Amino acid sequence: xxxxxxxxxxxxxxxxxxxxxxxxxxxxxxxxxxxxxxxxxxxxxxxxxxxxxxxxxxxxxxxxxxxxxxxxxxxxxxxxxxxxxxxxxxxxxxxxxxxxxxxxxxxxxxxxxxxxxxxxxxxxxxxxxxxxxxxxxxxxxxxxxxx
Numbered sequence: 001x002x003x004x005x006x007x008x009x010x011x012x013x014x015x016x017x018x019x020x021x022x023x024x025x026x027x028x029x030x031x032x033x034x035x036x037x038x039x040x041x042x043x044x045x046x047x048x049x050x051x052x053x054x055x056x057x058x059x060x061x062x063x064x065x066x067x068x069x070x071x072x073x074x075x076x077x078x079x080x081x082x083x084x085x086x087x088x089x090x091x092x093x094x095x096x097x098x099x100x101x102x103x104x105x106x107x108x109x110x111x112x113x114x115x116x117x118x119x120x121x122x123x124x125x126x127x128x129x130x131x132x133x134x135x136x137x138x139x140x141x142x143x144x145x146x147x
Contacts, residue, residue: 006117007114010111014107016107017103023096023099027093048071
């Protein structure tokens with residue numbers, strides 16, 4: 001593969017890596033948002049239980065207690081659903097992170113190949129320059145010896 005073609009492939013792989021990084025970053029932000037949502041629900045449940053406890057100590061009817069208890073049950077269901085969402089999101093974020101790392105490796109492999117080819121071309125160029133320089137030096141030496 002010619003160097004220009006490899007450079008085009010490198011650009012394509014860099015774009016793919018950038019997309020993977022963007023997707024990973026967005027998913028990470030969503031994960032953070034989901035974590036905050038779970039924390040908010042958990043804090044709300046705790047506050048609600050404290051509030052219910054305070055009202056129970058002051059005296060609460062059974063109907064009110066039943067409503068508090070039912071609402072706490074709904075909060076528990078919501079928290080459980082949020083925990084499941086969070087687990088799925090964590091798995092998704094990890095998958096995207098691994099995809100991004102794999103894409104980085106592909107890009108770096110192409111960069112390595114390009115650098116290797118560049119060094120090889122430089123060695124050939126330097127070798128040719130050295131041969132040309134040696135040839136001129138030899139011709140000058142031979143001219144001086146003939147004179």
